[in-house]
Amino acid sequence: MPITDALLDSFRNARHVVVFTGAGVSAESGIPTFRDALTGLWERFDPAELATPDAFRRDPALVWGWYEWRRMKVLQAQPNPAHLAIAALAERVPKLTLVTQNVDDLHERAGSRDVIHLHGSLHAPRCFACARPHTLTETPEEPAEGRRLEPPRCQHCNGLVRPGVVWFGEMLPEAALQAAFDAAGACDLLLSIGTSGVVQPAASIPRVALQAGAVVVHVNPQPAGHDGRREFSLTGAAGGVLPDLLRMLGGRHGIIDGSFRP
Ligand code: OAD
16 A cells, blocks of 8 residues: 555654564665575575574584674675664654564664564674673674584683574563563554564564554565554565655655665
8 A cells, every 4th residue: 555644644643653673674785584485595595404403403513604694794784774764763753662573783783772683683692501692703704605614612611602593492582572562562553564474473563563552554565465444554665665654754854865864
């Protein structure tokens, strides 16, 4: 559907907006999603071999090399107009809570603060044995896609260092999950951007908001059918739809050459 006046009014009247993002918000920064046909990571790699504690026990160098390759891609990437629009939206509404399933730091680099990371971060590795955080160098070794790389050792216990992401079969960080569900239950409007909505428990967050009476707006190039009177779909790439939305909302931020200027 197009961005209607009624939808713009929902944004203007909202006291608390939750923005819930998935891999699609970083797609236009060149970071692959998981489930897009042909380009999705899980189309090309087997998650059972790369994204579980058992996979790491079996072949730590394979898993570490793959995550370092992804971390490198993120370090080389820049926030795109969608990340920038979300950061600008936070200046326009009384309260905005940003919840992401993404393990990159592009929201933070776009200027968003207090980002809730439900699935951890590529940039916060920790010891697999003692769980203490490990500091990584900013310029990692250059692992090619799929190349093995021995993980570093913990400075405290000499255990293997693991990526700081949530793997399949692991619990999500409790405080982050609680904060996300609390915000979804208390907001007036939830904007769900670039997620296939299949990985639980994160995928329930838009439904929690809807059931609590909020307006829910999905932004995705894949058209989604929603029948509820309070649930809407804006079909298109986040880097196009969100700057349009900002511009139509009006206010003190404008877009110049694809980036936001105060
Ligand atoms: P998916 O790869 O499952 O979904 C990406 C979504 O983004 C799809 O619905 C695409 O249509 C959409 N998309 C693609 N390009 C877009 C664009 N330019 N603008 C907006 N949307 C776009 O990624 P997630 O839903 O984030 O978990 O996946 C959820 C979790 O599954 C991830 O956090 C990860 C994965 O396994 C862990 O690693 C624990």
